[in-house]
Each structure stands twice: as C-alpha cells, then as structure tokens.
Amino acid sequence: MKSKNKEFFQQSPAPVRQVFCSRTLNLRAIRAIGYDMDYTLVHYNVAEWERRAYEHAKEHLLQGGWPVESLEFDPQLVARGLVVDTELGNVVKANRFGYVKRAMHGTRTLDFDKQREVYSRLVVELSDRRWVFLNTLFSLSEGCLFLQLVDLFDQGKISSPLGYLGLFKRIRQVLDSTHMEGRLKAEIMADPARFVCPDPEMPLALMDQKHAGKKLMLITNSEWEYTRAMMCHAFDPYLPEGTKWTDLFDVIIVSARKPDFFLSQSPLFEVVNEEGLLRPTAQGLTRGGIFWGGNASLVEAHLKLSGEEILFVGDHMWGDVKVSKSALRWRTALILRELEEDVAALGKFSPVQTKLDSLMAEKTRLEGQLTWLRLCLQRLRHRYGPPCPMSRRELDELSDEVRARLLSLDEQLAPLAQQAGELSNPLWGPLLRAGNDKSLLARQVESSADIYTSRVSNLLYCTPFAFLRSQQGSELSFIKADPLPRETDDSQPEGV
Ligand SMILES: [Mg+2]
Numbered sequence: 001m002k003s004k005n006k007e008f009f010q011q012s013p014a015p016v017r018q019v020f021c022s023r024t025l026n027l028r029a030i031r032a033i034g035y036d037m038d039y040t041l042v043h044y045n046v047a048e049w050e051r052r053a054y055e056h057a058k059e060h061l062l063q064g065g066w067p068v069e070s071l072e073f074d075p076q077l078v079a080r081g082l083v084v085d086t087e088l089g090n091v092v093k094a095n096r097f098g099y100v101k102r103a104m105h106g107t108r109t110l111d112f113d114k115q116r117e118v119y120s121r122l123v124v125e126l127s128d129r130r131w132v133f134l135n136t137l138f139s140l141s142e143g144c145l146f147l148q149l150v151d152l153f154d155q156g157k158i159s160s161p162l163g164y165l166g167l168f169k170r171i172r173q174v175l176d177s178t179h180m181e182g183r184l185k186a187e188i189m190a191d192p193a194r195f196v197c198p199d200p201e202m203p204l205a206l207m208d209q210k211h212a213g214k215k216l217m218l219i220t221n222s223e224w225e226y227t228r229a230m231m232c233h234a235f236d237p238y239l240p241e242g243t244k245w246t247d248l249f250d251v252i253i254v255s256a257r258k259p260d261f262f263l264s265q266s267p268l269f270e271v272v273n274e275e276g277l278l279r280p281t282a283q284g285l286t287r288g289g290i291f292w293g294g295n296a297s298l299v300e301a302h303l304k305l306s307g308e309e310i311l312f313v314g315d316h317m318w319g320d321v322k323v324s325k326s327a328l329r330w331r332t333a334l335i336l337r338e339l340e341e342d343v344a345a346l347g348k349f350s351p352v353q354t355k356l357d358s359l360m361a362e363k364t365r366l367e368g369q370l371t372w373l374r375l376c377l378q379r380l381r382h383r384y385g386p387p388c389p390m391s392r393r394e395l396d397e398l399s400d401e402v403r404a405r406l407l408s409l410d411e412q413l414a415p416l417a418q419q420a421g422e423l424s425n426p427l428w429g430p431l432l433r434a435g436n437d438k439s440l441l442a443r444q445v446e447s448s449a450d451i452y453t454s455r456v457s458n459l460l461y462c463t464p465f466a467f468l469r470s471q472q473g474s475e476l477s478f479i480k481a482d483p484l485p486r487e488t489d490d491s492q493p494e495g496v
Pocket residue numbers: 036037038039040314315316
C-alpha cells in the first residue's frame with residue numbers, strides 16, 4: 001500500500017522544470033491569471049523564428065542598397081538580458097549593480113583592459129536612453145544584426161549620420177515593420193509545425209487552473225488572425241474532444257499594446273468575425289467575446305478583482321512583468337525558456353563549482369593573512385602599536401610565502417572561473433550570472449517577477465493550490481550566493 005501511495009503522488013519535477021520563487025506566492029489566493037501568448041503560451045523554435053525575422057530584415061536592408069548579402073543569423077551572438085550601448089556600438093553584460101562585466105564591439109569581444117578603459121567609470125542605467133535592454137527572445141535578431149552592422153559601419157561600408165545610434169534605430173524600424181507586415185506571419189501561419197514547439201502538458205495546466213475557479217485571460221499584442229492560428233495549433237490537439245482553446249479563457253484580448261495596456265485608458269473594440277472586423281463595444285468585456293485593444297482597468301472592473309488577486313504571466317521583462325507589477329501591483333510570473341539550459345549546465349558543473357568555491361574560500365583566507373602581515377610590517381616600520389612576536393625579516397619571508405601560495409591558487413582558479421563564465425553560452429555565460437555575481441537580468445527578475453520558470457506547463461507540477469515560498473528572502477533561489485562580492489573591485493578578470 002505504501003509503495004502504491006508513493007507512485008500515486010506526483011513526482012517532483014526535474015530541476016530544469018522547477019518554478020523558482022523570488023517572493024512568496026500563495027496560488028490559492030490568486031483569483032485570475034492573465035497570459036501573454038508569444039513565447040509564453042506558444043513557444044517558438046527560436047533559431048527558426050528569429051532566423052526568418054532576421055532574413056526578412058536583411059531583405060529590407062538589401063533593397064535599401066546595404067551590403068548585407070553575406071550576413072548570417074547567429075543565435076549565440078547575443079542573449080536575452082544583455083544591453084545595447086547605442087553610443088559606442090557595443091553589446092554588454094552588466095551585473096546587478098550595472099557594472100559592465102563583458103562587452104562586444106561589433107562581433108569582436110572586448111578584452112579586459114579595453115573593457116575597463118571604456119566602462120570603468122560608467123554604470124548601465126536603463127532609464128538612460130543610451131542603453132537598450134534585450135527584453136525577450138524576439139530581441140535576438142535585433143542584437144545580432146546590430147553587432148554585424150557595427151562591423152560594416154567601422155569598415156566604412158555603410159554610412160549612418162547618427163553613428164551607432166542611427167544604425168540601431170534603422171534596425172529597429174526594419175524589424176518592427178518585419179513583425180508588423182503580413183508576409184512573415186503568413187509564412188508562420190502556413191506552416192506552424194515548423195515554428196511552434198508543442199507542449200502537450202500546457203492545456204492540462206490551464207484546465208487545472210480553470211476548474212480550480214481561477215478566471216483565465218489571454219492578453220496578447222498579436223493580432224486576431226495570427227493569435228487564432230497559433231492557439232489552435234498549440235492547444236486544440238491536446239484538449240478533450242469538443243473543447244476549443246477559446247473555452248479555456250474568460251477574457252481574450254488581442255492587439256493589446258502592452259505595456260501601454262497596463263497604463264492607458266485605450267478604448268476597447270470587439271472582434272466580430274474571423275477576418276478580424278472590429279466594432280465599438282458599449283457594454284465592455286463579456287465572456288465568450290474576442291476583444292481588441294482596451295486596458296487593464298476594464299479587465300479589473302469586469303472581473304471585480306484587482307492588485308494581488310491577479311497573476312500575470314509573460315516572457316517580456318518590461319512589457320509583461322515590470323509594468324504590470326509597478327503600475328497595478330499584479331502578481332507576476334516571468335517565463336524564461338533559457339533557464340532549462342542554464343540549470344542543466346549549472347547542475348553538471350556543480351562538482352567543479354564546489355572546487356571553485358573551496359579555492360575561493362582559501363584565497364579569501366590567504367588575502368586576509370596578507371593584509372594582516374602588511375599591517376604588522378607598517379607598525380614595525382613606524383614603531384607603534386602592540387609588540388609583534390616576529391621580526392621584520394620573518395614577516396617579509398612569511399609575506400613572500402603567502403603571496404606565492406596566492407599566485408599558485410590564482411593559476412588553479414583561472415581556468416575554472418573561465419569554465420563557469422562560459423556555461424550555456426561561450427560568449428556570455430549563464431543568463432542570471434555575471435562573473436560570480438548576479439546579472440542585471442537577475443536583478444530585474446528579483447525586483448519584478450514574483451516567480452520565474454522555463455515554461456507555463458511547469459505550473460502543472462505545483463498545482464493551482466500551492467504555497468510557493470521564497471527560499472532565501474530576496475535571493476534568487478537557484479543562484480548561489482557570491483563567495484566574494486566585488487562590485488567595486490574591477491582590478492581582476494571576471495570570476496577570479
Ligand atoms: Mg511574449
């Protein structure tokens with residue numbers, strides 16, 4: 001009987017599928033859950049989707065006479081959470097204090113000395129328009145194209161009256177029109193299996209929530225025709241017979257224009273036919289309708305709920321999570337698919353990490369000894385303080401010995417620290433780490449996302465009734481505490 005019980009209870013998910021918690025969240029107290037669609041309820045094959053977006057943008061640039069024919073999309077060149085420096089033509093990774101820990105100029109990595117020369121007196125402040133944060137996986141084509149065009153600009157092959165800022169603006173304009181134009185979307189709707197990664201567990205997770213009494217909402221910036229095609233493809237094959245994806249939701253809003261949706265009083269329209277024809281709606285949101293535009297106040301009034309009773313789940317750090325939290329105090333969940341790769345890589349690396357931590361502890365101990373020896377020598381030299389049991393010569397000899405041990409320790413530490421910094425992505429390292437500190441993205445997650453996880457279906461494992469506890473106060477639960485914070489010490493390479 002005992003073993004039968006054991007089998008009956010749901011097993012804990014694999015570490016890569018865990019829900020991480022930065023602020024305690026009682027799911028029983030949540031009465032409505034809003035979902036974003038792209039890269040939240042519908043996950044795309046990033047290399048495929050972004051490559052097509054990139055190629056469409058490249059076509060636009062070629063038509064404008066730019067010499068970009070030989071450029072190829074490289075999905076590893078940038079990552080979510082990096083920051084574009086539009087003044088210097090760089091992409092940088094910053095730690096939680098905004099100190100730059102890695103940088104690329106064009107497709108070339110800046111070496112440590114150059115990086116220090118450029119950024120030692122600069123802190124990344126996202127409120128300054130100079131810096132552009134790569135908020136979502138949709139940013140990968142943008143960041144990649146920017147770095148490649150910086151190379152062409154430096155070689156004098158393209159001109160930009162506004163320099164690197166002008167280049168960035170041009171890329172954004174081209175990619176925005178690529179996302180807006182029907183051709184790319186039509187290509188995806190015609191062959192969704194090529195672009196969408198199915199997740200058969202996701203519909204069950206949403207059905208559990210719905211039958212637990214939570215009002216479900218879909219609030220997407222995508223337009224109706226595209227939303228319908230993607231949701232049909234991702235949900236309908238996995239729902240019970242006779243159920244459609246639209247049956248899951250109490251509220252469906254397309255073309256929502258987040259983050260303005262959370263801040264504005266934009267008018268609401270009803271989508272009246274499959275082609276997306278709109279009409280003004282006098283009575284506001286109604287169950288079973290498909291709506292266009294509108295705003296979060298209308299949602300709160302319709303549900304008669306507000307603030308902490310609503311959980312919003314999305315993948316866009318700013319547009320889904322930061323603004324809904326700061327403007328409305330909704331509870332928030334961030335979807336970070338790359339976590340799966342990061343958690344797996346960090347798990348595999350953990351024996352080396354243990355060694356790295358113990359070497360760092362030894363280094364800290366020896367550094368402490370060296371500072372004490374230095375102070376004893378100073379007191380001897382200036383003849384003050386309590387008597388020292390060692391002669392000046394003995395102190396000198398001991399100092400040399402400690403220095404030699406530190407040097408040999410650094411030789412052991414350097415390759416391990418380098419390995420740690422190349423996990424998941426050889427250019428940029430793990431998403432939530434920068435050197436041996438938290439990354440700027442980790443700081444954003446901590447301040448705005450109550451929970452974060454790699455995919456919506458991970459909520460299946462914790463059920464709609466879970467009490468999710470923050471493990472270490474405000475610490476990100478899976479990031480190891482920094483053994484030796486060095487936010488103001490840039491005298492050493494990253495990680496050592
Ligand atoms: Mg999205």
